[in-house]
């Protein structure tokens with residue numbers, strides 16, 4: 001479904017990503033792990049054409065995205081949940097989800113209440129205004145809301161940042177379940193290894209803008225030095 005080849009990304013004259021190769025099949029879930037500043041957010045923004053200048057090839061369903069603007073990519077079924085959650089503070093949780101359905105562009109949108117059922121911690125907050133939510137609750141809402149427009153490939157940028165461990169566990173279960181049921185693929189950028197493992201079947205490691213490892217979790221575990229070299233702070 002997604003094929004990325006030789007992707008370079010730049011902010012001004014500064015090159016951030018170097019010859020990135022990455023793919024995800026229909027419904028497949030992959031993780032991208034790396035330290036702060038490794039280039040994870042830049043990668044997701046590049047896939048969405050939401051900031052950096054890029055060179056190289058990004059294909060979705062075999063189609064070269066090239067200069068295609070973000071909103072068109074969203075219409076094809078790509079959905080980015082950025083690190084800053086962009087919750088509407090004057091709308092309720094239910095309304096925040098409902099308004100996101102307009103991005104469905106011909107695909108089958110999900111019922112907002114169906115999403116609330118799938119994310120059990122959001123359900124009791126249904127009538128709460130976005131501005132009244134804690135940071136963690138806003139993160140949950142941003143993730144749940146991303147399913148509203150019926151995405152085909154979700155790009156999640158560090159959804160666990162700042163969340164309590166018990167919430168992280170529940171979020172992993174719920175994301176994996178909804179992706180399975182709705183056949184949604186995932187590119188998950190993370191620093192939380194436990195969460196990334198729980199949500200995906202294989203991973204990429206990124207370091208100073210380069211992919212330095214790609215493989216399954218078993219292979220990652222067998223190479224103990226990878227964690228030390230590329231993820232330890």
Ligand SMILES: Nc1ncnc2c1ncn2[C@@H]1O[C@H](COP(=O)(O)OP(=O)(O)OP(=O)(O)O)[C@@H](O)[C@H]1O
Pocket residue numbers: 011014016034035036037038039040041042043158
């Ligand atoms: N808008 C920008 N303009 C210039 N440089 C940027 C910009 N955004 C990010 N960078 C730089 O690009 C590099 C990669 O940053 P990026 O945010 O992609 O990393 P990250 O892996 O997502 O890290 P974090 O976990 O801290 O968000 C960093 O050196 C950062 O300073």
